[in-house]
Amino acid sequence: MKKLMIWLWLLLSVLYSSNLESEIDRKIWKRIIFDLSLKEYRIYTIDRQLQDILCKIPGITLVKDCTQATLIIETRKTVVTDERCLEIPRLSNDYRLLVKNANEIGAFFWMKGRPTIILSKPRLERFGLKVDIELEDYLEDIE
């Protein structure tokens, strides 16, 4: 019985912490996306988890074809390789992807249990995008 209680408590803690993390994820993605000076917020992503998060944000339209998107969000496992979409700005949840791919304008990810936002200033300029003043602190000179 005692063991069961401890396991239940651990399970609830894990569930609570994962819910908390997912809630923070939703808030941060919302912030980053709406603080970008996009004309429309038509987003393409093939990552299921991200789709679940983004569909809960009012004002965002998830599109099924990357050519219709104004922003692509990819992950390490779901990189969009369609050549027709190479000129669409991208965000990712991986720092290495941000460094490697020149079309990535920024990334949001968890590093050592800490939520991290990084935006590339030169790449944003290349896409003619600006960010809200509150996000300026996250701008980095990643070419």
Next chain:
Amino acid sequence: MKVTRQFDLVLKIGITILTLLTVAMIYLYMQVDKVLASTRQEMIEMIINRYEMELKNASAMVVENTRPSLIERLSDSKGLRRDLQRSLSYFKTPEVEHLFVIYRDERGRLRYLLDGEREIEHQAMFMQRFEPVSDIWERTYETGKTQLYKHMKNGSLWVSIAIPIFENGRVAAVLGGDLSASIRTDVERKFTQIKSMMFTVAVIIALMLVFGYFQIYYYFKGRSKSFVDPLTGAYNRKFLYEVIANANYAEYQIIMYDVDHFKRVNDTFGHEVGDEVLKMLTQRIRKMLRKEDHLVRFGGEEFIVFLHTVNKKEATEVAERLKKSIETSPFVIGKNILSITISVGINNDAKEAHNIDDAIEVADEQLYCAKNAGRNRVCVNGVVVS
């Protein structure tokens, strides 16, 4: 009622002891709880100190291998970075979740220099930005002292430790270590087990105390009942020999009375009427006695009054009053009106008796004296007084 007062006293002592035990148990439980809380705190501090010392060793290792300039040497040599990261990874344990070295650039931003993470996909890149969730890193730069931060809302992290890495007397970088929340969970689990064990013991003791209360209550309740004659409500022989015999009966005047011709009542009106006579008689006699006097049914229709007084005259007066009251007020039982009389014998010198039986025997002799004198009499010291 000196004797029953003794009972009350014993009962009160029993309940007081149990109450004291209960209070002591509650106090002890609270004290143990306090001790557990402080022990838990000490244990947590001890764990943090131990890891802090290990992380200091790791920082010393970094300093040792990056002389004379940490930033320059790490920037210049990818191989050195790789070697140091591997060495840092050896300091990692399931409890030390993250281990890294960061520095503050000229724009005041914190950046990773080294990361002890073994899996490359989770490893921070050189000069990757570090996002702090507390100000301990800045404080480490400012104070040059180790800083701690306890994560409150982070599911996996418990404590972050920031250890300054000095170079030429100033803080050049900070070694950071994140202790896993699993340590806290382990500690909590152990203390929860101890606490639940303590609680179980406390509940068992509490139940035993409650059981003790009931035992005392029912013991005295049952004991009180066992001293009372169920028919008349007067005390019985058990009370006489267990209570009065152990008290100082010399403080009493012993008045023994017997219903005259009681057999005739039974034979004429039946045993039910006979029983009713005894009941009514007892009620009447009790009304004429005080609280400190005792009325005992000695057997059949024989009763003894233990009159709490040393005044011999008073005993005679009470005996006469009792006899007269019974004689002058007939007993109305159903349709029957019965004239009842009693014969009374008094032992007004009980202190001379060796024991209660001797004292009663003297009273009994006086009762026979009254009977022999024609019944409905009071006899004391062989003399019929009324």
